[in-house]
Amino acid sequence: MTRSYTLYYRSPIGTIEIIGSTKVIRSIMFCEEGEIENLQMMETPMVLIECYNQLNEYFNGHRKQFTFPYEFEGTPFQKSVWNALEKIPYAKIASYKDIASLIGNENAIRAVGNANSKNKLSIVIPCHRIIGSSGKLTGYAGGLWRKEWLLQHEKAIIKNNL
Numbered sequence: 001m002t003r004s005y006t007l008y009y010r011s012p013i014g015t016i017e018i019i020g021s022t023k024v025i026r027s028i029m030f031c032e033e034g035e036i037e038n039l040q041m042m043e044t045p046m047v048l049i050e051c052y053n054q055l056n057e058y059f060n061g062h063r064k065q066f067t068f069p070y071e072f073e074g075t076p077f078q079k080s081v082w083n084a085l086e087k088i089p090y091a092k093i094a095s096y097k098d099i100a101s102l103i104g105n106e107n108a109i110r111a112v113g114n115a116n117s118k119n120k121l122s123i124v125i126p127c128h129r130i131i132g133s134s135g136k137l138t139g140y141a142g143g144l145w146r147k148e149w150l151l152q153h154e155k156a157i158i159k160n161n162l
Contacts, residue, residue: 002021004019004021005020005043005044005048007051013145014031015032016029017030018048018055020047022047024047025047025051026071026120028051028120028124030141051066055123064157066124070121072120077108078115081103082115084099085099085125085126086125088130091151091154093129094129094130096110096112096132113138117139117141122141122142127140127141128147137151
C-alpha cells in the first residue's frame with residue numbers, strides 16, 4: 001500500500017486536512033482543530049505542498065482552478081458525478097438535477113446528492129457550487145455556513161475583477 005502523508009492548511013473558514021501520496025492528492029477535508037498533528041515540512045511531498053500553496057492562492061483570490069494531481073476513489077457513478085462537478089465554472093452554481101442531466105441520468109437526483117456528499121476533494125471538486133432545485137443551499141460536509149462563505153468568496157472575487 002502506498003504511504004500517505006498529511007498536511008494542514010489553516011483557511012479563513014477552518015483547518016483543512018490534505019492527504020496524499022508522493023504523487024497525488026486523495027483528500028482535502030475540513031477537520032477539527034484538535035485533530036492537527038504537526039509534521040516537518042521536509043517530510044512532506046511536493047504534491048502536498050503544491051496543493052497547500054494552491055489552496056492559499058484560492059483563498060487569497062488569485063486562483064480559480066487547481067492544477068496539482070489528484071485522484072478520487074469511488075464507484076463509477078460517483079466518479080461520473082465528480083467529473084461533472086469539475087465542469088461547473090468558478091462562482092457559478094448548479095442543481096443536483098443539473099448534474100443528473102449532465103451525466104445522462106435525469107432521474108438520479110438523489111443519487112447525485114449522495115455522490116456529492118462522498119466527495120473527499122472539497123473545494124477542488126466544487127460540491128459547494130451545488131444547490132437544491134428550489135435555489136436554497138443544501139447539505140455540505142463542511143457545514144452550510146462554509147458552503148455559503150465559499151460561494152460568496154467566489155462571487156466577490158469575480159465582482160472585484162470586473
